[in-house]
Amino acid sequence: MVSVGRHENIKLLSYSEVESVSGYVGNFDVRVRRKARYIDESLCTGCGKCAEVCPIEVANPFDLNLSMRKASYRPSAQSVPNAFTIQKKGIAPCRDACPTDQRAQGYIALVHQKRYADAYWAIRREHPFPSVCGRVCSHRCEDACSRGKYDQPVNIMGLKRFVSDWAFANRETLPNLRDKSIVGTPFAHHPAPTGKKIAVIGAGPAGLTTALDLVRLGHTVTVFDSLPVAGGMMRVGIPPHRMPTELLDWEIQQIIDEGVELRLSTWIDDVPGLLDNSSARFGGPYHAALIATGAHRARKLSIRNSNHPDNWYSLDLLRQVSLGKPVDLRGKRVVVLGGGNVALDTARCVLRLGASQVSMACLEPRGEMPGFEWEVGVAEEEGVRMYAGRTFKEIVVKDEAITGVRCTEIVFRGFKHGRPDFDEIPGTEHILPADLVVWAIGQGPDFSFLPTDGSINTRYPVGIQTDNAMMTTLPGVFCAGDVHRGMTFFVVDAIGEGHKAARSIDRYLRGEKGLKEPQKLPVVELSRQEIESKFASGEASPRPRVPISSIPLEARAGNFREVDMTLTEEEALAEAERCLRCGICSECLECVAACERGAIKHEMQDEYVDLKVGAIVLATGFKDFDPSRVPALGYGRLDNVISSMEFERLINSSGPTSGKVLLKNGQAPRSVAILHCVGSRDEATHDYCSRACCMYSLKIAQLAHEYMHAEVYEIYRDMRSFGKGYEEFYNRTDKMGVHFYHGKVRGIEQVDGQLQVHWDEAYHGQPDQVLVDMVILSTGFEPQVDAAQVASTFGISRSRDGFFLERHPKLAPVETSTEGIYLAGTCQSPKDIPDSVAQAGGAAAVALSLIDQGVIALDPSIAEVNTARCAACGQCAQACPYGAIDLDSGVARVNGYLCKGCGTCAAACPNKAMTLIHYDDRQIVAEMIGALAAEVA
């Protein structure tokens, strides 16, 4: 193998498939698809560091799934070329569902390996605020999780929170651990400063994400915010009982530490002035600007008395609580209007601020409330009363104070064109008692800071108008986040937009046009069967989901202690084990950080190579017969019944057990039975003899006898030891003390932990049995799984058993009926190594003599066209099994290389324009007339 790999005249295209073959002998055009290895072969030294750090383990097919290997792997230590490959099945559904393209599978695998710092870096590559999304996200990743198809999705949000909380707890030591968050991304590690300045208006998730991405690309960024704190809605919209502020503040500090300048309490009232520097007080001129001001303007309905001062906006209340300002609601009865997450946050805050009675009222019926279903339940537990499915008609005011909200119950049919569609139920009018009404029916952006000349256009109901590259109608000014969308969505969506905006702005500053998104692999969809086989091979744990715990109800009263608790380390590890590793390689990029040669290239794509060759030799090999197709033998059902190939791996000292063959219970077997003809010479499976199994069975018998010190019983139907030295090998095996039983196996059953093999003696049919510890099944050879497809690609035939068809079994064993294509080895029929090598030599010789001559002799009996009669109907071309005829300039044309002389085209031609040389109609008819002339004897 090594000499093949090194030979100067041999070019090895590994990890490749032939996609198509066209042309004919001497002039083949072959298109090869080189699958992406994601590692540059020419740079890889095979050191294996990438495999060491890779967190993903999968069953190793080289060891027949008896051992595990990493997603970054080398099939065996002696592989040629000796380079590693990264196996990617596709994009994991969790990553596909996340707007930030977060590689959840990656950090989950790192948690599984207790590499929490590495997990934190993996998260921070795409997500600057894991402590926030680990608590409040809508977790579309969990909705898409493959585990959800089987039992419950992996608690991805909980795991993210675990990692971010761990990082915060260990933040003193974290900077000492190598920061890999920048390595491997499109961003260079300490890039050279570009000299470009960008202004970001709004220090919320969208604005800060864009700022961080741009700083990592070498630009200079200043972020402005009108509030005295950074964080946007994350900071002032999410109350402390859901999101403790210290963690978010630390994450924002990390962004500042990377080089982003933050200017708080600054209201930008002149956006165009940022670019042309007509407003020098903002530190410009800037080369580009981003508007990311969010949607902080709460709405209320203009019903009677809704302008009474005791009508508060939810956002104002939440902001006060978040900024630590005192709000005393003791003794007040409060009604929160709205059914979404903001309403729930507000209601639960109001409870903690001492209100005597808290109610929530909304249009939507109970099951359709826009807030998280589980949180509605929690709010009720804490004491919020839910009044769903009603409309608010009036704020009732008596003696200048609010006394209640007048409502009627409704039949709600949903929103149509932004307007609610419902009917009031007559006779259901009632008043919800209230001293204070808080409105939480929705928010929108505040556009008051935009220039009044309309140079930055807005679109109702959508926010600021942008093109596909997120640039507004004012060149150089971009937009991202809630203000772009015109309404609120989730933090994770804002971060996703922040990334996209950063890419756009960077391109704009470099003068490139258009937003080029990188080409992605398809999303992985696991079948139920695949999921179950992962449990069976130990790749994932079937245990149920670990839920988040919360502090008891009594502990929550009157304070803003965080209600949900983070997972414990034990719980996190248990949950991480549940991940199915759908995409296999998760692109956590640990390998990139570990590779000292820089050989890892995750953006690699499949490559196509076009070759022009004169001859083709197929040596595509065989497939082992799957013994589970013979149920009587109990493979896959009974313990200690293994296939011959599994035995080969087990007894191999570089195999999964370092050469120890043991029973399921860990003990060494005292007796072993080897059964011949499994999947061969059997009408039910394959009726041919697989030729090599008798000899390998004898080899296995010798190995078992010498190295396992077990009693060996070989049960054979016939002993086929026909080759040079083979009979002598058989005799030696016999003399060693291996027991030979001549007969046919009927079945195997389990008896007290051992295996009883039932067999019938060969000559008299006498039934017999032998009790052993382990059974080895000598499985036969089958054609490869894709043999039909390969045969079709190369245009060759297959024999009845599915192997490739040779031109003649005795006189042309290496040629096929297609000129120029030759066969070698077990793809043509089962055989052992000496025969394969001999046939390969034959194929090489024939191929060489073909191309060495430089000319090809054709069979004289080929089809010929009488162009005078040809009407170019194309019937001949359709009939030809070899595609040897095409239509050219109004007549049919025969390719002499491809024509095999069958004459089907001549029979098909309606005009008799096509004929077969030496089998012309006249010749056949003349013969026929002569034959009929003679009288019957």
Next chain:
Amino acid sequence: MMFEPKIIAYLCTWCSYTGADSAGIARLKYPSNLRAVRVPCSGRVSPELIMRTFDQGADGVLVLGCHIGECHYDTGNHRTAKRVPVLQALMTFAGLEPERLRLDWVSASEGERFARIVNEFTEGVRLLGPCAWRQRRVWEQHLDLQDALDGAALGEAGGAA
């Protein structure tokens, strides 16, 4: 005197002709009414050729090829399998018994099968009696017409062919 039918068999080189050979090697008996004409593939046999065979006085025509899936030329016998039933339908229409034409598959090792088929077919045609379809002149007329057309085409095209 018993009627002795004249049977023409079109045998493909690779399977049925070799099958006939193996019948011979095994000394299997089959009626000498059979006259074999070897073609490279059963696909070479056009319906027109079969009709010409009846024109020239054959009482029965037997077309034997490789088994489906084993044609030496991949799909040649697929074509034959389609053509012969259509021809048999047309024969009925024209007043010629369709039982006088049989299509079957014989592989190179099936000498016994070959002999059996020939026996069966010969007896069947014998029962049908002599074939009344005799139009010897048609072939000669066809040749004349072809020459005339070719000549005209050659004249027009100035010798291009």
